Structure formats: structure tokens, C-alpha cells
Amino acid sequence: MISEIKSSPLEAAHVVLGAKLVPFAGWNMPVQYTSIIDEHTAVRTACGIFDISHMGQFIASGPTAAAWLNGLLTNDIAKLGIGEGQYTLMLNEAGGVIDDLIAYRTGETEFFLVVNASMIDEDFAWMDARKNANVTLRNESAQWAGMAIQGPTAVEVFAKVFPDETLPPRNGIMTTAAGAVVCRTGYTGEDGFEFFSPAAEGIAWWDKFLAAGAKPCGLGARDSLRLEMGYPLNGNDLSPERTPVEAGLGFFCALEKGDFIGRETLARQKTDGPAVKLTALRYLDKGPPPRAHYPVVSADGTVLGELASGVLSPSLMTGIGMAYLPAEFSKIGTPLQIEVRGRLFSAEVVKKPFYKPAPSA
Template sequence: MTPELQHSPLEAAHQALGARLVPFAGWYMPVQYTSILAEHHAVRSQAGIFDISHMGQFIVSGPGCAAWLNRLLTNNIDKLALGQGQYTLMLNERGGVIDDLIAYRSGETEFFLVVNASMIEEDFFWLASHQDPDVILRNESELWAGMAVQGPRASAIFAAACPGEPLPPRNGYATTAAAAIVCRTGYTGEDGFEFFCPAAEAIAAWDGFIAAGASPCGLGARDTLRLEMGYPLNGNDLSPERSPIEAGLGFFVDLTKPDFIGRDVLLSQKSAGPAVKLCAIQYTDKGAPPRAHYPVLATDGTLLGELASGVLSPSLMTGIAMAYLPTAFSQLGTPLQIDVRGRQFPAIVVKKPFYKAK
């Protein structure tokens, strides 16, 4: 039996704007309003707004919450000052990725976690199953609506829509007078912020940002934007079978911490070198759009793996993708072939990001 889809508190606004809604991560979400190409370029040149109400929000508090989170997450929570956030990962005992998330220090003994939509229940169960007695863990995902305003004009749009309110610095966290949460983060490579408010206030906030100049954008553009930056998507580029070292996310792993779940496996991988690496791959000529699961071949036709993610880049107008490849084939400039339904298209391993935001 197929689980019933969840509905965003912004769904009526999407329908009024003529969005095409599709199932995504257990939710009914807008994939596009006009076209993925137009929405992508709106974010790169001006500003777009995305519904991120499907993302999960956890509150972790208590006198021992920082030490507890440091045993469950790869990055070092102790480095966060009040009002700062960091990208981090939650691992299983094998060093595989359960989820990637952002943790913000919202109080001296309180943290605000934003997790992926498809992982809300699993993440909460994992955290609860390791919970210390002096730690309070709350899943507030159903209480909040979320929207992300991204693009060069994001700060001007915030100033117009929320006059007098603080826009925190990069990776920062702040609250408004009306108790909304503003995080200076995003998933596009552009400047921007994520805005969380009570679900009942969602449409008014959404309409306010659009009136200030943000163009509504769907999940299609969100995917092309994040892949141009080489940002991973959990479930595609990250999985319980792949570690942050293999995924090239070692920068977000603090191996100097004495103890966190998966640490010993990561230490071994870092010492010996991973057998595979998540590589950025770009077509060297025109070709059919690359998609997840398309085979990746060596120039002699040997199967090396399959694409984890792939799109036609609207900014570069060529195919870009990521795939786990044997280390011997992970060097920059390594020639490859992407098999698209029996046709091979030449590509090479390139450096991330594919696109550098201006």
C-alpha cells in the first residue's frame, strides 16, 4: 500500500501560481512553475523562492546536548558560537551516511537541526535510540513551514519583506520579532536565506517575498542549481553504504574529536585511502542529458560504475553528473564515457564546483 503523500502548507499558493506538483520524498511538491531553465536563471541572476516545508526541524536541548551531538555528528558542534550553523553528517557504525543536515546553535544549551524530508522519521528514531538522559529531543517538523530565497538579490528582498529584521551573516541563525527563524544558508551556491515560520503564517510570508521580487521556483531548478555546485543529494550521492571520505566531504568531518559514530571506519579510510571517490563528471561535447543510474564506462568500454546524479546544466549548457569511481579513474582529466540508452557520450573527470557563482 502506497503511503499517503503529505501536503505543504504552501500548496494553495503553488496551485494559484500554476505550479506542476509531483510526489517527492513522501510529499506533494512543485517541480516547476514556468520552466526549469527560466527558474534556474532567475536564481543565478536575480532571486528565486523555493518551498522547503518538506524539510524536517528538530530541537535538541539540555545541559549535555552539545557533547551528545558531537558523538552523533561528524563536524565539531563545539566550534559553533551562538547564532552560528554548520553542515554536518550523521553516520551509522559502518561509516555510511544516514543523513546530511545543518545544525545551528540557537541557544547556549539548544540546537536547531534541519534534516532531509525523506529521513525525518529515521533520523529522529536514530537520535532517540541514542538519547542521553540529560538531552531533550523534539521533532517540530509538523509545526513549521519553510521557504528558501536564493540569488544575488536575496538580501535586498529580505530587507523589503522584513523591514528592521536581522539577516544573519553567512551560515548564521536569527529569530524575528514574530518568532520566525532565519538561516543564512541554501542549496544553490548563491547568497540567500532559509525562512521558517509557523505553518499558519506560511502563505503570507511566501506572498511577501514574491511581492518583494522573488520568483517562485520548483524542485527541478533546485536540482540543477545544487548539482552545478557539486552539492550532494542524500539518497543519490549519499547513502548508508558510502562514507563522507568516499563522498569527498572530509572537510565536514572532525577526526580530532575523540569519539563519534563511524569515526574508526573513517580513520582507516583516510589512512589507507578510499577505494572509490565521488567524482564530478562533465561532457566534452553535446549529448543526451545524463541521468542517475546511467552506466559510466572507461574508454575501452569497461564498466566503472553508474551515475549518482546527472542533469543538463542550464548555466554551462552541457551534461554534468557525479558518480562513485574507482580511485584509479578519479584523477582530474580522466576520460570516460556515459552510456545513455546504448549510446556513449565522451566525458571527463573535472573539479567541483562545475559552476562558480558570481
């Protein structure tokens, strides 16, 4: 199947800003505007804005929507009050990850789901095939422009653009007077919010956030920021062959809530301990930036696996990465090596996150 590459509703703004656009998850998206390191630093020290229009939005509603979603997702959606959200995962029957997403309760019987761009069609097909007569599921992905405004001064940027509105608390969601959706979430470890507006209004909002002090940031910085926090990226760190327990995301799997797809495997792995674990590695010395698929080697030279993600951390100025490794090699402090173009570079297992953002004022 040949699929056309999609354009963000904000693309014209990126072109004016001189962004480098690259294909990502079927979308033509900005990877950087000026410099990944500058953009990364802006988010860690002030405020950056990312185009996230490629991400998908589903609306699930109906009298049994909550119970239905609880059968499809790992976290306990019954714990959400109206206006609250949670990180959650959708699994296949074997407990492997189809997608990770954020689910918000926007009404007693209505939920707003934000899913990964690359998985919109697959997620929708999976969910649609399993819904019942009392549930309505709509894919609104094409109707929304999305932006993530992130950094220690994101709250000030919000106040300039919305002097009469109040940001929701962490993981909360609200609708502005103008009909846009604001979620107090992000993928950088910094304070901030994600913002969704009707697609046609996207550029006008983008320009307002820029005028209020947000610096345009591309997917390059988005990746280095999320990896410094140890946040997984579906397709790299999550896959249908790996479970959330193996990925270290057991906290988001509410085994006690009752049955859901994939639960059996998770329960077994939680009891027995997973055989492999997504393990955080950090270089001990200087070296070439670690990247996905580089081999991870034990101290005695045995290849144990490969990096699922890797980057030269702009905050730490050292190589960091994550790899699925046999559990006995995942203990903090275990000496390991990363192979780059035939040479071995010393690394050790560290605790996530790699980088701790400064507490917000």
C-alpha cells in the same frame, strides 16, 4: 506500510501559481512553475524562492546536548557559538551516511537541526534511541513552513520584507521579531537565506517574498542548481553504503574531536585513501542529458559504475554528473564515457563545483 502523501502548508499558493506538483520524499511538491531553465536562471541572476516545508526540524536541548550531538554527528558542534550553524552528517556504525543536515546553536544548550524530508522519521528514531536523560529531542517538522530565498538579489528581497532586521552572517541563524527563523544558508551556491515560520503563517510570508521580487522555483531547478555546485543529494549521492570520505565531504568530519559513530571507518579511509570517490564528470561535446543510473564507462570500454546524479546544466548548457568510481579514475582530466540508451558520449573528470557563481557585490 501505506503512508499518505503529505501536503505542504504552501500548497494552495502553488496551485494558484499553476505549479506542476509531483510526489517527492513522501510530499506533494512543486517540480516547476513555468520552466526549470527560467527558474534556474532567476536564481543565478536575481532571486528565486523554493518551498522547503518538506524538510524536517528537530530541537535538541539539555545540559549535555552538545556532547551528545558530537557523538552522533561528524562535524565539531563545540566550535559553534550561539547563532552559528554548520553542515554535518549523521553516520551508521560502518561510517555510511544516514543523513546530511545543518546544525545551528540557538542557545548555550539548545540546537536547531534541519534534516532531509525523506529521512525525518528515520533520523528521529536513530537519535531518540541513543539519547540520555539529560537530553530532550523534539520533532517540530510538522509545525514549520519553510522557504529558501536564493540568488544575488536575495539580500534586497530580505530588506524589503524585513526593513528593521539584519541578515545573519553566512551559516548564521536568528529569530525575527515576529518569531520566524532566518538562516543564512542554501543549496544553490548563491547568497540567500532559508526561512522558517509557523505553518499557518507560511502563505502570508510566501506572498510577501513574491511581492518583494522573488520568483517561485520548483524542485527541478533546485536539483540543477545544487548539482552545478557539486552538492550531494541524500538518496542519490549519499547512502548508508557510502561514507563522507568517499563522497568528498571529509572537510565536514572532525576526526580530532573525539569519538563519534562511524569515526573508525573515516579514520581508516583518510589514512589509506578511499577506494572509491564521488567523481564529477562533464561532457566534452553535446549529448543527451545525463541522468542517475546511466553507466559510466572507461576510455577502454569497461563499466566503472553509474551516475548517482546527472543533469543538463542550464548555466553551462552541457551534461554534468557525479558517480562513485574507483579512485584511480577520479583524477581531474581522466577521459571517461557516459552510456545513454546504448550510445557512448565522451566526458572527463572535472573539479567541483561545475559552476562558480559570480561573487556577490
